[in-house]
Amino acid sequence: MLTRRIIPCLDVKDGRVVKGVHFLNLRDAGDPVELGSRYSEDGADELVFLDITATIRSRKTIVDLVRKVAENVFIPFTVGGGISTVEQMDELLRSGAEKCSVNTAAVKKPDILTQAAQRFGNQCVVLAIDARRSKTKAGHWQVTVKAGTEATDIDAVEWAVEGAKRGAGEILLTSMDADGTQKGYDIELTRAVADAVNIPVIASGGAGTLEHLYDAVVKGHAEAVLMASITHFESYTITQMKEYLRDRGIAVNL
Amino acid sequence: MLVVIDYNVGNVKSVCNAFDHLGCPVELSCDRRKIEAASALVLPGVAAFGFAVNALGSLGSVIKDLALAGKPLLGICVGFQMLFDKSSEFGTHNGLGLVSGDVVPIPPGRVIPHMGWNKVVLPNDMVLFAGLGGEKHFYFAHSFCANVTDKTAKVAYTDYGFKLPASIQKGNVYGTQFHPEKSGQQGLQVLSNFARIANGRGN
Numbered sequence: 001m002l003t004r005r006i007i008p009c010l011d012v013k014d015g016r017v018v019k020g021v022h023f024l025n026l027r028d029a030g031d032p033v034e035l036g037s038r039y040s041e042d043g044a045d046e047l048v049f050l051d052i053t054a055t056i057r058s059r060k061t062i063v064d065l066v067r068k069v070a071e072n073v074f075i076p077f078t079v080g081g082g083i084s085t086v087e088q089m090d091e092l093l094r095s096g097a098e099k100c101s102v103n104t105a106a107v108k109k110p111d112i113l114t115q116a117a118q119r120f121g122n123q124c125v126v127l128a129i130d131a132r133r134s135k136t137k138a139g140h141w142q143v144t145v146k147a148g149t150e151a152t153d154i155d156a157v158e159w160a161v162e163g164a165k166r167g168a169g170e171i172l173l174t175s176m177d178a179d180g181t182q183k184g185y186d187i188e189l190t191r192a193v194a195d196a197v198n199i200p201v202i203a204s205g206g207a208g209t210l211e212h213l214y215d216a217v218v219k220g221h222a223e224a225v226l227m228a229s230i231t232h233f234e235s236y237t238i239t240q241m242k243e244y245l246r247d248r249g250i251a252v253n254l
Numbered sequence: 255m256l257v258v259i260d261y262n263v264g265n266v267k268s269v270c271n272a273f274d275h276l277g278c279p280v281e282l283s284c285d286r287r288k289i290e291a292a293s294a295l296v297l298p299g300v301a302a303f304g305f306a307v308n309a310l311g312s313l314g315s316v317i318k319d320l321a322l323a324g325k326p327l328l329g330i331c332v333g334f335q336m337l338f339d340k341s342s343e344f345g346t347h348n349g350l351g352l353v354s355g356d357v358v359p360i361p362p363g364r365v366i367p368h369m370g371w372n373k374v375v376l377p378n379d380m381v382l383f384a385g386l387g388g389e390k391h392f393y394f395a396h397s398f399c400a401n402v403t404d405k406t407a408k409v410a411y412t413d414y415g416f417k418l419p420a421s422i423q424k425g426n427v428y429g430t431q432f433h434p435e436k437s438g439q440q441g442l443q444v445l446s447n448f449a450r451i452a453n454g455r456g457n
Binding site: 045072075095169198 | 272395413433
């Protein structure tokens, strides 16, 4: 039986992991290789590295980072942030990334999903959707781009369906309302998207407790859960998360 | 020397990294002479089937002939799928035909791609799984799967609501639908077992 995945997310700036990683006993809390290895040893199923600067200059840095991580960490990892061409994806995959996530570029040029899927297979193509609850239409969410700074009038659920049709093999779904709150995933959003598509949906944004993870899977129908703060601050180890889910009847790789 | 076939697709680097990590000398190459001189071949693949077959080009028949002559060959993911007769991903494409069977879409009624860690039941007569016990989780990421019709091939399965072929062994031809290079310690063990097969041949 396919297990549900626990995916720590690492934000990267200038080749270094940033955003409050407070591990004890780390020589260098900003080193992506050391953090990646640490999570892998603790049982992470995958990793996500997000280039939060995403400038032309940072592209080179992120390729170097992918190369170094891939030399030392033998679990899959996704790279995202500012990817706008199939050639960039090719370089990242060839450097050792398992998947690439696209967000703004896919909204602007949805063809990138199809081109990437035909070349790499859709399992390499992750559509990242940053969604915000609509203030005007209840039960709807708007797609935002450019790291949540720019709202569009695209409906998140419809965009997920279209993205899957065009070649995305997975959806990384972040609730901009819940992100950083540690008050739980947006379960309604997660379920609306997961039920509308036939590809895996990774719930993201808001994880704070073990129960939140359970809810994302059982109530939100997510295939995987992504988190940052609760792992970085060592509130729970990955093993504790998996044991909790297993004890509540969810298949995990433990 | 073990040679990983470099044919300009997706993530071939990770396979080399894993062998390097194991202390097993490996070369990434598309040079025909190096491929012919190799102790064993690894055919990786993160790509769509048709793209991979086209990218492989005339190397395909070289690899097939060497495998038929007894050189150990390990196909991974799309490299595994290419061991079979043909695939229907984005059109119909012929594979190497080393193992009888077709590559077909994963049957509907479940989440596709089959992505993540799934438990593989490990037959104790499959050399790739030596030392791993009865079952282990491995990392899968694919939308098509092999329909193995070859009666002479040993097959290991995983359960995805149906029996999904996770690995095959037919004489000196080996394959894994999952990614051993991305499957943590147990994946490294699979590659280590293949390296041992390669060393057994000398060269």
